[in-house]
Amino acid sequence: ATPVALMVGTGRGAQLGLLIKGPEVLESTRRVDTIVLDKTGTVTSGKMSLVEVVGDDDALRLVGSLEHFSEHPIARAIAAAAPELAAVDEFEAHEGLGVEGVVAGRHVVAGRPAFVARSLGKPEAYQGITPALAEAVRAAEARGHTAIVGGWDGEAKAVFVVADTVKPSSKPAIARLRALGLTPILLTGDNATTARAVAQEVGIDEVIAEVMPAEKADVIRRLQAEGRVVAMAGDGVNDAPALAQADLGLAIGTGTDVAIEASDLTLVSGDLNAAADAIRLSRATLRTIK
Numbered sequence: 001a002t003p004v005a006l007m008v009g010t011g012r013g014a015q016l017g018l019l020i021k022g023p024e025v026l027e028s029t030r031r032v033d034t035i036v037l038d039k040t041g042t043v044t045s046g047k048m049s050l051v052e053v054v055g056d057d058d059a060l061r062l063v064g065s066l067e068h069f070s071e072h073p074i075a076r077a078i079a080a081a082a083p084e085l086a087a088v089d090e091f092e093a094h095e096g097l098g099v100e101g102v103v104a105g106r107h108v109v110a111g112r113p114a115f116v117a118r119s120l121g122k123p124e125a126y127q128g129i130t131p132a133l134a135e136a137v138r139a140a141e142a143r144g145h146t147a148i149v150g151g152w153d154g155e156a157k158a159v160f161v162v163a164d165t166v167k168p169s170s171k172p173a174i175a176r177l178r179a180l181g182l183t184p185i186l187l188t189g190d191n192a193t194t195a196r197a198v199a200q201e202v203g204i205d206e207v208i209a210e211v212m213p214a215e216k217a218d219v220i221r222r223l224q225a226e227g228r229v230v231a232m233a234g235d236g237v238n239d240a241p242a243l244a245q246a247d248l249g250l251a252i253g254t255g256t257d258v259a260i261e262a263s264d265l266t267l268v269s270g271d272l273n274a275a276a277d278a279i280r281l282s283r284a285t286l287r288t289i290k
């Protein structure tokens with residue numbers, strides 16, 4: 001390949017809001033046939049808000065106090081809504097699952113329904129959750145929201161309904177990626193129902209949900225083993241190993257530094273349209289060389 005044309009391509013990329021790590025990146029960009037999209041912060045804004053608390057009146061104070069110690073966007077939404085903070089004596093974050101600790105002398109757990117059930121000593125996800133709480137979980141997930149269960153004293157006590165919003169650019173960008181011949185796949189640690197609701201909203205058919213942070217790179221490896229050339233777009237610390245494993249790692253510019261370092265290309269504004277621009281640019285640039 002002629003380095004000059006690639007260099008020109010790199011410069012054109014900068015005008016389109018793409019930071020390209022090296023001219024050779026355009027070569028892998030051109031060959032990509034599958035694009036894996038992280039949900040939270042990539043397809044969605046990642047700016048979560050607490051829309052509803054169902055259950056025990058004390059839940060917001062106790063769980064909110066605990067979430068004060070977590071950096072997760074869900075935690076920030078819950079903590080921001082907590083009116084007064086209780087004393088936290090112990091805190092532990094379980095990546096991709098939730099949090100637990102000692103708040104106001106109680107052992108409090110909050111997170112994915114199945115994780116909370118397990119932490120409270122219930123073998124089944126919905127065991128010990130009252131029918132009203134189970135219904136709140138189902139209703140929230142069907143709407144594409146995330147349901148966080150909070151509990152203490154060995155019982156599930158409340159459901160926190162947390163909402164994220166799809167970026168307005170996501171649906172048109174995904175349509176463009178499809179038109180370029182790419183298969184989009186939504187990848188998330190969030191539950192399958194929420195993920196499917198979001199996927200439907202933006203026009204994605206394939207969903208890989210409830211993936212633990214450490215497993216995201218394995219998902220990419222599996223797709224590559226099927227013979228696919230895989231791009232991965234992500235924003236989080238969790239996404240970094242998958243971004244590095246992908247044939248083309250696309251970082252969301254508004255995301256974490258760790259994700260940006262692990263990727264080949266940064267979408268400066270966080271708009272997925274820049275991913276479609278990158279594919280078009282790489283194809284045009286390499287046509288020039290030939």
Ligand code: ADP
Pocket residue numbers: 039040067070071072074075094095096097098099110111112113146147148187188189190191211212213236238
């Ligand atoms: P994503 O891949 O969507 O960024 P994560 O892997 O970070 O998601 O988290 C997966 C799930 O774990 C969340 O949807 C949530 O249910 C639960 N979770 C993670 N951290 C927390 C927290 N601090 N508080 C409550 N729930 C949490």
Ligand code: MG
Pocket residue numbers: 038039040041042234235236
């Ligand atoms: Mg994310």
